[in-house]
Amino acid sequence: MNLLQIKPLEEPKLVKKAIGIDLGTTHSIIALFENEKVKYFQENQSDLIPSVVHYDKDGSVLVGAKAQAKLMASPSETLYSIKRLMGRSVQDLEIQNIHFPYQYHHSEQSQPHIQIHEKTVTPVQVSAEILKALLHLSHSEDASIDQAVITVPAYFDETQRQATVEAARLAGIQVLRLLNEPTAAAIAYGLEQKAEGLYLVYDLGGGTFDVSLLKIEKGVFEVLGMGGLSHLGGDDFDRLIAEHLRDKVEARVDIASLRVIAKNTKEALSTKTEVSVNIENQSIRITRAEFEDWIFPLVMNTLETVNEVLKTANVSSAQIDGVLLVGGSTRVPYIIELMEKHFPGKLHHSIDPDKVVAMGAAIQASILSGNRKDPHVLLDVIPLSLGIEMMGGLVEKILMRNSKMPCQRTQTFTTYQDNQTGLSLHVVQGERELAKDCRSLARFDLTGIPPMPAGLARIEVSFRLDADGLLDVTAIELQSQTKSHIQVKPTFDLSSDAIGDLLNDSIMNASQDIKNRKISEKCVEAQHLIDTIEKAMQSSSELLTDLEIQNIQDTKEALSKEIENKDSVAKLNTQIQALESAADVLMQKRLQWVLDQTLTGRSISEVFKDYD
Secondary structure, three states, X not given: OOOOOOOOOOOOOOOOOOEEEEEOOOEEEEEEEEOOEEEEOOEOOEOOEEOOEEEOOOOOEEEOHHXXXXXXXXXXXXXXXXXXXXXXXXXXXXXXXXXXXXXXXXXXXXXXXXXXXXXXXXXXXXXXXXXXXXXXXXXXXXXXXXXXXEEEOOOOOHHHHHXXXXXXXXXXXXXXXXXXXXXXXXHHOOHHHHOOEEEEEEEEOOOOEEEEEEEEEOOEEEEEEEEEEOOOOHHHHHHHHHHHHHHHOOOOXXXXXXXXXXXXXXXXXXXXXXXXXXXXXXXXXXXXXXXHHHHHHHHHHHXXXXXXXXXXXXXXXXXXXXXXXXXXXXXXXXXXXXXXXXXXXXXXXOOOOOOXXXXXXXXXXXXXXXXXXXXXXXXXXXXXXXXXXOHHHEEEEXXXXXXXXXXXXXXXXXXXXXXXXXXXXXEEEOOOOEHXXXXXXXXXXXXXXXXXXXXXOOEEEEEEEOOOOOEEEEEEEOOOOEEEEEEOOOOOOOOHHHHHHHHHHHHHOHHHHHHHHHHHHHHHHHHHHHHHHHHHHHHHHXXXXXXXXXXXXXXXXXXXXXXXXXXXXXXXXHHHHHHHHHHHHHHHHHHHHHHHHHHOOOOHHHHHHOOO
């Protein structure tokens, strides 16, 4: 009789939970998507956790509502809107006229250091405190949670994305993916499952405005265009109200204190036509009409950005199938009214605009952690081409603008000079033909190349852009397998305004750029000819007469002057031909000398034996 081997039932494999985090400028939200439901983790019975950090004199750190409560009494030790500083330099802040009540100064790493009591903190460290507090809230559900999808504005560049990843690392969070905020909103609305066509995501948060044009087809998202204003949001609406109150109040009141009152006033005006504010025993009346007059220029800036995105993508407003309103500031009735006029009957705002991004992030986190089957694909695009600088300052584009991310491309290059044992690689971004007109991203060196004649070395340069928009560049010399690598971290952020300026520059200067490129290419050719002749002269000048040497020197100097002037391809060609003609006697005499050395004193049969 055969016995059955009885095995204990295997427990179903538990997949680790992962959270979605909307790391906002004014508020942050943390969510978990499980069993087709979204759970938001609360602080003080609120889903919105203020993105505020307070540093006390005793070294303790407060985050969220407790920190926000300190804002009026301790404005210089209470940090808010820190997202605006992520990945920026002090120079950026000065150029864009971004001001805060706390003090910050330059550092060796170019990022601002904020003075707090006797120490300084960086924006990355402040963001890490916020993320740490959010992670702690999630541990009420599961203490093992340490993975997250974190959302960022679509126009965040590599520096800002890297800063976000670094803040998460300091907070003990493994980033599964950085997800563009507009894409997260589209996922929350489930557009990949029930809609196809062109959708516009209008995201007006506390500190940033972000607009993306999405094409949805058979469950696939493709970002056709994006834009935004990295220093415009609900905070600016608050500031306008606060400045008005300051002008009206007879007593001296700190602007930071007025901002709290201004925020409450703005929210009240979303449901009322007028609000009375009491400050220092003084009553001030503000009407919705007044508020709309103050914010009109800012709202029009957002609509202009929307129109620019549509124009760049060659799409009319009539072709848009739907508009998603995202961000708490879209609750302002005036914004809904203007957007309805712009896109009649196409607005979607059924999901809480404050929570929609976190909801999409939570859904994506559930997918990436293996808890939910992925029904759709996200395809973002590169806003500007990426390449390297070549001889003569030319740009060789490797990843072209509008390439879908993630993407990778490898191109082979060679050395310019004999016995060259190293080279410097300059990574640039932009559409112009010369490196000096593009945006410099990074420089790194490849050394240890075996000495060999110019043109024989084979160097493979690979550009790899991941789904988060982070760029890796690798260079490898194929014979020796010598390798060098860099993860590109640009020095300055790249707003949609900057992207637009770079694209417009490339269009306006296209004709001149092509001309300059042709001249630069001809200059490289001319310089190579000069180098070749100089090398030949060093070993064979004794074959020439003084007159022949002088003629070569004169034409060589004339060509060098044309290289310096860079006037035209025609003039360079004329001088190249003149130098080739002058040097022809050198080449003939060198050839004759080689033949003489080979044939003198030898029979024909002896010579042919050398080649048998």
